[in-house]
Amino acid sequence: MHRALRSHQQQLAGVVEAIATGQTELRDILAAVTPGGGKSLLPVIAAARLIWAGIVERVCWIVPRDSLRLQAEEAFADPNWRLALDHAVSVRAAENAPDPCRGLQGWITTYQGVAAAPELHLAEFRKQKTLLVVDEVHHLPAEADPDAPEEAAWSRAILPLLEHAAVRLLLSGTLERADGRPILWLPYRRGQGARTREVDLQAPGFAVIGYSRAQALAEKAVLPVDFGALDGEAEWLDEERRRTGPHPVSGPPEVGRAALFTALRTGFAQDLLRRAFAQTRDLRTERRARLGLPPGETAMGLGKLLVVAPDQENARRYLDWLREWLPKGQADTVARIATSDERDAQEVLAAFRLRPEPSVLVTVAMAYEGLDAPSVSVCAALTHIRSRAWLEQMIARATRVDFAAGPYETQRAVVLHPDDLLFRKFRERIEREQGTLAREKARRRQGELPGLPEGMEREAPIIPLASNATAMHWHRLAPGPEFAAARPEHARPEETAPAEAPSVRERALRSRIGQMVAAQVLEDEGGLRIPRGAVAHHAYSAALKRVMGKGRAEMTLAELESTIAWLERNRIGDHLHLLEGDPRYGWSVRQRRFDFRTEG
Incomplete structure (x- = not known):
């Protein structure tokens, strides 16, 4: 084991x-x-x-x-x-x-x-x-x-x-x-x-x-990171509505913070996003050729793009840009958004993790921590948060090994980010930790661990005007040395059918029971065994609940399966007498006393 x-x-x-x-x-x-x-x-x-x-x-x-x-x-x-x-x-x-x-x-x-x-x-x-x-x-x-x-x-x-x-x-x-x-x-x-x-x-x-990250790299449990640091210039109106700039994003804190705030909301963000989109497109083309897939065919293992936006308004703007760069027939399925305001956010996240499409996801914070999506290969870090723990979680979305993408040596994580001072300090620390040899450092006392300022919890009351990208600097690091410790030897995802999670199975069984109940209602209405009316389905559901002793929402998996087996052998209409005395279903009592067809 x-x-x-x-x-x-x-x-x-x-x-x-x-x-x-x-x-x-x-x-x-x-x-x-x-x-x-x-x-x-x-x-x-x-x-x-x-x-x-x-x-x-x-x-x-x-x-x-x-x-x-x-x-x-x-x-x-x-x-x-x-x-x-x-x-x-x-x-x-x-x-x-x-x-x-x-x-x-x-x-x-x-x-x-x-x-x-x-x-x-x-x-x-x-x-x-x-x-x-x-x-x-x-x-x-x-x-x-x-x-x-x-x-x-x-x-x-x-x-x-x-x-x-x-x-x-x-x-x-x-x-x-x-x-x-x-x-x-x-x-x-x-x-x-x-x-x-x-x-x-x-x-x-x-x-x-x-x-540690060094150990994980040595054991090939995570991928090395290629950081693409994009610098730029920004102009804005300050608190007194004076035109300020252009100032570089990589400038000192007194101007760098406002420059970054502006850059994430204007032309700089579009430029960084386009570069991340191109990186993802080229990666998918390369992997498609290596895996022998024809153009246009999609599959797991081709690589995906995760875009982390500063807020929901800009997340939607980024999504519009991305869809403009995609073929019209594919835009709505390839690029999706998952934020707390989107009703289908959970479904989108699940599809992004488990299916070939969508291959581009825009989010703010929902996907930064704990999202297990090995297909993510490129991350566009268009966020102003500079907490070290938060950024580590964000880049970890791209550093998971994707067993569907081929050998470990052919994979890498790409993170494109603004070249501001605080992200640069964070990146330099990650680079020291992962190094080309992935050496384990001597343990340091926690009191000596270097920290980073939190950055931009509250933005300055400025009005962004414009920004543009100037230069991209790449910081590419080789993977660690060969490590004899075993890599998980379980099969690649495509070789083993994924197991169905219990809650997913429960929802499927409840849905099937609902369909079986509705089918019996329609059959009995068609055979004139019961009068037509909206109350029939509720009455049948209530009778089934009394037969089985509890409602579907409270049943275990075994009980749901037993209910389906019972419905396959029995008619709920033969048990409507269980509702006798309940005024909500008075017609069911009458139908037990005389045949509805005779009354008709």
């Missing part, structure tokens, strides 16, 4: 084995894994072994956003890892409804879901021994922050779950918050500087697993 695992996954497997066999009393595991390094398999490894050993009976996985719930389901349902780990644990993406597991071994919810119904989730923890997985735990502050009341509410709701969990697995790509506050549940000690603190990696009762 371990030959198919990365080093951090092997470390976790060792810790979990020690817990399962009683070799240790620790119950807290912290996994600090570089973005894109493969955190999603860690809960599967932990849950499979601990449930089998009887240490826990269920798993609850809490993720930051609703878009990540299905991905978490898929991690457990992946047939290759089910075979490699010899596990049969299934979980479901649950709403805030009773019995979130529905007969399975766990459920996945969000921070918002727990905060909205804390007692519901706590009651489940009190029923059975539960492994609690908290994804991206750095979102949870240990101290209340008046500027972030939502995060404080998440912490208050999740803390009782942490206290009642049998085992806790905390996942994060960073051990620090942008606001400097401590992270919920993590142990701290005094830092080197005055009035500083740092995570205590040697705290008793905690097992800490680390996986």
